[in-house]
Amino acid sequence: MSAIVQQEISAAPALPPAAALDEVLRHASPAEVIAAALKIVGRAHLALVSSFGTESAALLKVMADVDPAIPVVFLDAGWLFQETLDYRDTLTRQLGLTDVRSIKPLEETLSREDPDKELWFSDPDACCRIRKVEPLARALKPFAAWINGRKRFQGGARSDIPVVEQDGARLKFNPFANVSPEEIEAIYRLGNLPPHPLVAKGFLSVGCMPCTSRSEAGEDSRAGRWRGKGKTECGIHTTPTS
Structure with a gap:
């Protein structure tokens, strides 16, 4: 962490307002942001949420270089590609992650609200709510x-x-907010990180199987998510976790 960031974080009160932290960290590197979060909150109260998707290895690599024991939360929604589950296991081993927690939706909720596994088609927002947001x-x-x-x-x-x-009541750190695609590529290259297996098949962003499609040339990286549904987010970033 740079001296200026270290000095300002050390002087800040415990769990300061998000706006104050953003002011301090807005130009910090991803590693500095993660190190600051760890210092402010402590490992026992800090988690990294990862989809183990097409760009996830870069953030996980930076985190592992700071502290591989930071808890990693992985939402196993029940509709994921097998390639994503395998990629989770590959990265966990390669990066030495020691606390990866695979979280599944409650069976009683699925039985009550999506017994036929067709909710993704009729109401994708509700499907995301029970499989990811909750x-x-x-x-x-x-x-x-x-x-x-x-x-x-x-x-x-x-x-x-x-x-x-x-x-909600939590702080949310976005250490890659300012990074460029080229910087992510550099992290992959320097860290010898394997790509997600579906990248070679034309998937630029990978979520659940029914709501993920290949991206066409010139489309943004998330164009293949919920194609034709008028939906761009699953809800975990638009619904306060309280």
């Missing part, structure tokens, strides 16, 4: 802050995200 809220209960991998260059609702924001 499980994440449950998984984050022990934590005071969380880290995620959203980037401004992904466009849409992500185009102006801050580095630190308030998420």
Whole structure:
């Protein structure tokens, strides 16, 4: 961490307002942001949420270089590609991650609200709610802050995200907010990180199987998510975790 960031964080009160932290960290590197989050909150109260998707390895690599024991929350929604589950296991081993928690939706909720596994077609927002939003809220209960991998260059609702924001009662750190695609490529190259297996098949962003499609040339990286549904986010970044 740079001296100026270290000095300002050391002088800040415990769990300061998100806006104050964003002011301090807005030009910090991803590693500095994660180190600051760890210093402010402590490992026991900090989690990184990862989809183990097409760009996830870069953030996980930076985190592992800071502290591979930071808890990693992975939402196993029940509709994921097998390639994503395998990629989770590959990265966990390669990066030496010691606390990866795979969180699933509650079986009683699925039986009650999606017994035929067709909710994704009739009401994708409701499907995301029971398979991702509610499980994440449950998984984050022990934590005071969380880290995620959203980037401004992904466009849409992500185009102006801050580095630190308030998420209900929690702090939310976006250490990759300012990174470029070229910087992510460099992290992959220097870290000898394997790509997600579906990238070679034309998937630029990977979520659940029914709602993920290949991206066409010239489309933004998330164009293949919920194609034709008028939906761009699953809800974990638009619904406060409280």
